[in-house]
Amino acid sequence: xxxxxxxxxxxxxxxxxxxxxxxxxxxxxxxxxxxxxxxxxxxxxxxxxxxxxxxxxxxxxxxxxxxxxxxxxxxxxxxxxxxxxxxxxxxxxxxxxxxxxxxxxxxxxxxx
Amino acid sequence: xxxxxxxxxxxxxxxxxxxxxxxxxxxxxxxxxxxxxxxxxxxxxxxxxxxxxxxxxxxxxxxxxxxxxxxxxxxxxxxxxxxxxxxxxxxxxxxxxxxxxxxxxxxxxxxx
Numbered sequence: 768x769x770x771x772x773x774x775x776x777x778x779x780x781x782x783x784x785x786x787x788x789x790x791x792x793x794x795x796x797x798x799x800x801x802x803x804x805x806x807x808x809x810x811x812x813x814x815x816x817x818x819x820x821x822x823x824x825x826x827x828x829x830x831x832x833x834x835x836x837x838x839x840x841x842x843x844x845x846x847x848x849x850x851x852x853x854x855x856x857x858x859x860x861x862x863x864x865x866x867x868x869x870x871x872x873x874x875x876x877x878x879x
Numbered sequence: 880x881x882x883x884x885x886x887x888x889x890x891x892x893x894x895x896x897x898x899x900x901x902x903x904x905x906x907x908x909x910x911x912x913x914x915x916x917x918x919x920x921x922x923x924x925x926x927x928x929x930x931x932x933x934x935x936x937x938x939x940x941x942x943x944x945x946x947x948x949x950x951x952x953x954x955x956x957x958x959x960x961x962x963x964x965x966x967x968x969x970x971x972x973x974x975x976x977x978x979x980x981x982x983x984x985x986x987x988x989x990x991x
Contacts, residue, residue, distance in 0.1 A: 771922070800978065810923070810968060810981035823978055857922055866911055866972065868979055870922030 770794050773858050773871035780848060781879055787844045788874045790858030798822075798861040799841040800868065801833060805854045813856075816841050848878045882906045883971050885982035894991045898956040902969030902982055905950065909971040913979065914943060914954045917966045926967070927954070959989045 771792045780786055792799060800823075801813040815823035819835045830846045845852060858871040884903045892898045900914075910931035915923035929936040929943045929952065936943050942955045956963055966986050970979040 802981075808966075808984055810984075812978045812980070815978050859922075865928070866974075867913065867925045867928065868915075868923075868970075870915075870924070872920070872922045 771858055771860055771869050771871040773856075773874050775874060776872060777875050777877075779877045779879065782848055782850060784848050785844070785846045786848060786876070787842055788856055788858075788876070789840070789842045790871060791840050792858075792860040792869070793839065794860055794862070794869060796860035796862060796869075797838055798863070799835070799838075800859045800861070801841065801843050802857040802859060802870075803854050804857060804873070810857070814841075814843075845876075848876075850878050852876060853878045880905075881982075882909075883969055883980050883982040885967075885969055885985050887985050888983070889986040889988070891988045891990065892959045894961055894989055895958045898954075898959045898963065898987055898989065900954040900956075900967050900969075900985050900987065902952045902954075903950055904952075904971050906971070906973075906980075907950065908973045909980075911972045911974065912943070912945060912952050913970045914941075915968040915970060915981075916963075917968060917984070923968055956987075959987075961989050961991050963987060964989045 798817045814833045816835045832844045834842045855873045855875045857873045859868040913928040914926040916926045917923040945952045966984045968984045969982040
C-alpha cells in the first residue's frame with residue numbers, strides 16, 4: 768500500500784504546454800512538499816503546504832502553481848512549460864513527530 | 880548558495896568493509912540532520928537521523944556522527960553490502976518540522 772503516490776511517473780510534452788502532476792498521501796500527515804531534482808541532481812524544495820495552506824514558496828516561477836484540495840493531496844500545475852522545467856519532481860509528506868519526510872517515487876518531466 | 884554539501888560525488892567500497900559518507904553544512908541554525916538513500920527510479924527513503932543534542936546515533940549497520948563545532952556529519956555503514964549501492968543524500972533542517980535542505984548526494988558502489 769503506497770504511502771505517497773504520484774502520477775504520472777513519466778511525462779513527455781512540448782514547450783508551451785500546461786501539465787499537472789498529482790500527489791496523494793495516506794499517512795495522515797498535515798504537511799506536504801514538492802521537491803525538484805534537476806540535471807545536477809540537487810533536490811530543491813519548491814513548495815510546502817500545511818493542512819491545505821501554503822507555508823513555503825521558494826523562488827519558483829509563478830508558472831508553477833500548487834493546489835491542495837485537502838491535506839492528503841498536493842497537486843502541481845505547470846503553465847507554459849519550458850525546456851528548463853525538465854526534471855524529476857518529488858512529492859513528500861512529513862511526520863510531525865519525527866520530522867521525517869516520506870517521498871513519492873518521483874515524476875520525470877521531459878519538455879521537448 | 881549550498882547550505883548542505885556532499886563533496887564526494889561517488890565512493891567505491893568492497894563488500895564487508897566500512898563505507899564512510901561525509902556531509903558538511905554552513906547554517907549554524909540547523910539542528911536536525913537526516914540521511915536518505917535513493918535507488919534509481921525510486922523516491923528517497925529515510926535511513927537515519929540525528930538531532931543536534933547528540934553526537935552519535937546508531938541503527939544496526941548504520942551510524943551517524945555529528946560534529947557541531949566542525950559543522951560536519953558522517954554516515955558509517957559497516958559491514959557494507961552490495962544492496963547498499965545507492966545514492967545517499969544528507970539533509971538538514973532548523974527544526975524537526977521545517978523543510979529539509981538536501982545535499983547533492985553521494986553515489987555509493989559496493990562491490991562483491
